[in-house]
Amino acid sequence: MSARSFRVSIANTGEEYVCSEDDNLLKGMEQLSRKGIPVGCRGGGCGVCKIQIESGTYRSIKMSRSYVTREEEASGIVLACRVFPQSDITLSVLGKMVKKFELYALPAQRTSAVPAPAPAPALSTEAAAPAEDGQDAP
Numbered sequence: 001m002s003a004r005s006f007r008v009s010i011a012n013t014g015e016e017y018v019c020s021e022d023d024n025l026l027k028g029m030e031q032l033s034r035k036g037i038p039v040g041c042r043g044g045g046c047g048v049c050k051i052q053i054e055s056g057t058y059r060s061i062k063m064s065r066s067y068v069t070r071e072e073e074a075s076g077i078v079l080a081c082r083v084f085p086q087s088d089i090t091l092s093v094l095g096k097m098v099k100k101f102e103l104y105a106l107p108a109q110r111t112s113a114v115p116a117p118a119p120a121p122a123l124s125t126e127a128a129a130p131a132e133d134g135q136d137a138p
């Protein structure tokens with residue numbers, strides 16, 4: 001019996017690809033030279049490929065609790081390299097790389113609120129004011 005294949009849609013980029021139920025979502029993307037999910041160790045050890053499954057069913061294998069908590073996994077947040085599709089899937093990328101890209105993006109290109117850098121501290125008015133005796137401070 002041959003493996004079934006399913007359509008995978010990446011909501012962040014609009015990218016779509018077909019993935020076999022025998023391949024994890026990251027491998028399926030790479031095999032077709034598609035992009036969208038950041039690629040790291042490919043073995044569940046770096047957390048770079050963290051995604052949110054928006055819709056669809058999947059089978060997952062053990063993943064590091066350093067990157068995906070039990071609560072996150074229960075809400076569909078998983079590592080793409082540890083998940084195999086069981087139906088068509090729609091996902092969003094959540095990994096470290098997405099945050100990095102957003103931090104370095106121009107403000108007009110940012111898709112989410114990134115805190116602006118803190119303003120420089122104002123000069124003290126005491127230090128800028130002339131000394132009371134009319135002479136400049138040393």
Ligand code: FES
Nearest residue numbers: 041042044047081
């Ligand atoms: S690529 Fe490293 S955890 Fe998936």
